[in-house]
Amino acid sequence: MGKLKAFGLFWYDFVIGDDPLVAVLVIAALAGTAALSTHTTASWWLLPVIVTLALAATLARAVRKK
């Protein structure tokens, strides 16, 4: 069980890293882009906007911890 947990924690840390908020926002942004793409072809702008906000949010959280 200990090794299985360590294996899971390794992959969590490898993919998700220090701030799970980034992964949540990325998934939400991709889902939002996919939903918007069913209505219009001009849906490319949504992902850059949310990624910029995600970067700002994760930086703000990191700086607050310092």
Place this chain on the structure above:
Amino acid sequence: MGTAFLLLSVFLACAVEAVEALTIVLAVGLTRGWRSALQGVAAGLLLLAVVVAALGPALTVLPLKALRLVVGGLLLTFGLQWLRKAILRASGYKDLRDEAAAYQREVKAAREAAASKKSLVEDWYAFTLSFKGVVLEGLEVAFIALTFGANQRDIPLAAVAAVAAVLAVCVAGVAVKAPLARVPENTMKFAVGVMLTGFGLFWGAEGAGAHWPGNDAALPLVLAYILLVAVGAVWVLKRRRAAWAS
């Protein structure tokens, strides 16, 4: 254009990871002897080869749209982590990575650890440390090379860039017999963070069904946008830090 960015991104990312793995292997090899350290390197490379051999063909059979959605999401999550750390380092909120200091820490730990023999391995400590260094850093290399290569439908080209980067770092390390402290590692990490995030953004949007204006010609603009945002974030954080200090 896409091929050049692919080669550059994979080469830079793999070189950065190889520098970190080299620091660990050099510290172990020069402090405790090369036999067990190189056994650890060989075992690590074997495991990575198995991972690449299993995942590589699996990625290429996925439909391109699904692949770009999944890989774009993973690269975005992964790239934003790199970018956050790189921005925090560049703005002074996180210590810069120092290979010479990392090497000294590894040497100190290697000198203090006791030796124990296990089957064919004379020094288990040297073996496991080298093995872990190669596997942990190598997994990132394999992940980046496979995802970039699969998305461009050119895994062999990505593999060539990855192997060239690792070989270049190894040759330099053997030549100087010291950690590559003069490699501009922090700047390279910043560039890799921008590229991982930019490619993740581009492919992720395409995978989600969006169409970029100008198609592939939009990629350099996406990368430039991420670079601009990252440099802007460094500027803002530096000013905040200076205001806080005064």
